[in-house]
Amino acid sequence: MFKSVKDSQVSITELMLPANSNFSGKIHGGYILNLMDQIAFACASRHSQHYCVTASVNRVDFLEPIDVGELVTLKASVNYTGRTSMVIGVRVEAENIQTGITKHCNSSYFTMVAKDDNGRNAPVPGLILEDEQSIRRFSRSIARQEQARHRTTKFKSSEFKIEEHLAVIKKHNAKIDL
Numbered sequence: 743m744f745k746s747v748k749d750s751q752v753s754i755t756e757l758m759l760p761a762n763s764n765f766s767g768k769i770h771g772g773y774i775l776n777l778m779d780q781i782a783f784a785c786a787s788r789h790s791q792h793y794c795v796t797a798s799v800n801r802v803d804f805l806e807p808i809d810v811g812e813l814v815t816l817k818a819s820v821n822y823t824g825r826t827s828m829v830i831g832v833r834v835e836a837e838n839i840q841t842g843i844t845k846h847c848n849s850s851y852f853t854m855v856a857k858d859d860n861g862r863n864a865p866v867p868g869l870i871l872e873d874e875q876s877i878r879r880f881s882r883s884i885a886r887q888e889q890a891r892h893r894t895t896k897f898k899s900s901e902f903k904i905e906e907h908l909a910v911i912k913k914h915n916a917k918i919d920l
Contacts, residue, residue, distance in 0.1 A: 744868040747819050747876050750789035752781055755815045758808055758836075769808040774834060777816055778802075778850060782830040785818035786854035789828060790866040793857050797827060800851040800886060808847055812836040821876075822883030826863035827855045829883040851886065 754777070762773040779796055786794040808814055815835050822829035834847040858864040871877045895901055911918060 744870045745789060745820075746870045746872060750785050751817070751819045752785045752788060753815060753817045754781055755813055758810050758812050758814055760810050763810045767810050769810065769812075769814075771802075771804055774804075774808065774814070774848070775799075775802065777814070778832045778834065779852065781816045781818040782832055782852035782854055785820060785830045786828050786852075786856070789820045789823075790856035790864065792864045792866070794828075794854040795857060797853040797855045800829075800853070800890075802848055802850045804848050806836065806845045806847045808834075808836045809838075811839070813839055814847070820869055821851065821879040823866055823869045826865055827853055828866055829853055829886075831879060851883070 756777065758769050760767075762769050764770055779799075782796065783794055813836070815837070817833045817835075818830050820828050821831040830852045831849065832852060833849045835844050836847050837844045856864040856866045869876070869880065871880055908918065
């Protein structure tokens with residue numbers, strides 16, 4: 743079975759309130775991460791028609807601060823489907839409702855895994871790629887998985903070679919004292 747990207751897309755908009763801000767009137771990053779996880783869950787669950795859990799989050803860069811009183815819109819869509827997992831792309835935008843100016847605040851990729859009623863991994867429908875953007879996003883997810891595999895083996899304690907890293911570390915704000 744295959745489903746279109748459009749079939750699972752989800753968006754939510756929420757007014758940012760003082761209760762979720764820090765002392766300078768900016769919205770806490772943790773609150774935004776919570777919203778991102780919720781929308782990734784909704785998108786993955788809609789696509790798979792199963793309960794889904796977050797397996798990983800690939801890099802969250804906070805590009806712009808979000809102010810109290812701004813409208814925040816989160817958009818999520820399925821970028822990739824594996825056998826039981828999906829990569830959900832999440833985009834966060836904030837709008838100043840007085841000026842109408844919108845800013846891109848962050849984007850991230852959530853790997854979600856579908857679960858059956860017994861808590862075991864459940865197969866998910868494949869993805870119908872209908873345009874160049876969906877093919878690019880699917881391909882980018884494959885490349886990101888390959889990079890992650892390489893990262894995890896390179897720094898595995900049994901594979902780590904200290905001499906390969908000492909010269910690089912010396913160029914940074916660290917002192918080696920073995």
